[in-house]
Amino acid sequence: MAEGREGRRALGQRSAEIAMAVLFFAAGALVVFDSVRLGIGWADDGPRAGYFPFYVGLLICIAALVNGGRAMLVSRDKTFVQVGQLKLVLTVLVPTAVYVATVSWIGIYVSSAILIGMFMRWLGKYAWWKVLAVSVGTSVALFLVFELWFQVPLPKGPLENMLGLG
Numbered sequence: 815m816a817e818g819r820e821g822r823r824a825l826g827q828r829s830a831e832i833a834m835a836v837l838f839f840a841a842g843a844l845v846v847f848d849s850v851r852l853g854i855g856w857a858d859d860g861p862r863a864g865y866f867p868f869y870v871g872l873l874i875c876i877a878a879l880v881n882g883g884r885a886m887l888v889s890r891d892k893t894f895v896q897v898g899q900l901k902l903v904l905t906v907l908v909p910t911a912v913y914v915a916t917v918s919w920i921g922i923y924v925s926s927a928i929l930i931g932m933f934m935r936w937l938g939k940y941a942w943w944k945v946l947a948v949s950v951g952t953s954v955a956l957f958l959v960f961e962l963w964f965q966v967p968l969p970k971g972p973l974e975n976m977l978g979l980g
Contacts, residue, residue, distance in 0.1 A: 820898030828885050830894040835882030838874055845871025905937070921971025927953040 849864030849871060856862065895903075913929040931949035934940045940948075957979070960966045970980040 820896065820901075822897045823893045823895075824897045824900040825894045826891045827894040828889045828891040831885035831889055832882055835878045835885060839878035839882070842871045842874030842878060846875065909933070917969050919971060921974050922968045923953040923957055924971055924973050926956065 845867055849868035852864030852867075853862035854864045854868040856865070909929060909932060913925050916925045916928075927949040930952055931945045934945045934948060935942070956968075960968050961979070974980045
């Protein structure tokens with residue numbers, strides 16, 4: 815393992831387990847809340863729309879409480895992730911999150927070309943001509959497959975609209 819800053823603990827196992835328990839509890843509570851809004855009882859023709867989701871959400875909340883309690887009471891606080899490992903994960907996670915956020919603004923084809931090109935150049939250290947060929951070529955291929963052959967419209971941005979493809 816790397817020594818120094820890269821080998822330091824970024825997050826402990828107990829903290830990670832508690833954080834996940836909180837997130838799962840919140841998700842389960844949202845399901846329970848919305849199921850109550852839809853109706854969790856029985857109608858003349860059977861269970862209402864929220865009946866089964868209510869119990870699934872309730873089970874998720876109970877499981878989250880059990881896991882959170884277990885993490886607080888039983889779990890030893892071992893290292894979950896080190897700084898160097900977390901940096902590697904964030905190297906992929908952050909650009910992917912930006913990609914997802916930009917799809918609705920500039921379209922999936924331009925966003926995909928930028929993401930592929932960025933990963934090829936930044937992480938792969940490929941030559942610019944290869945980066946442009948693969949990133950633009952992939953977006954063109956995706957456009958042909960989805961828009962023309964399968965006739966499935968995907969989100970387009972200003973560039974596609976300017977070219978009359980929107």
